[in-house]
Amino acid sequence: MIKEFSSSSGDIVIKIDYEKCTGAAKCVEVCPVDIFELQEGKAVANHVDDCIECCACVESCPNNAIEHSSC
């Protein structure tokens, strides 16, 4: 299952593939504005409006589970 998280304007979309996400939490560690948290062992993206489009999350994920509209 792929879950989508969007900014309120819809400009930024983060997709997380839960078939691939293993709860490694690298995204949680690297995001400079703390967008990610783990819920029941899977990453979720909160307050996407704060995203600075740095792409660190995409680059950090060991399983390529994160797709970002700006990266």
Ligand code: SF4
């Ligand atoms: S780094 Fe990738 S595998 Fe780890 S929690 Fe984040 S999305 Fe899931």
Ligand code: SF4
């Ligand atoms: S692109 Fe950067 S700021 Fe946006 S969610 Fe990923 S790590 Fe966080």
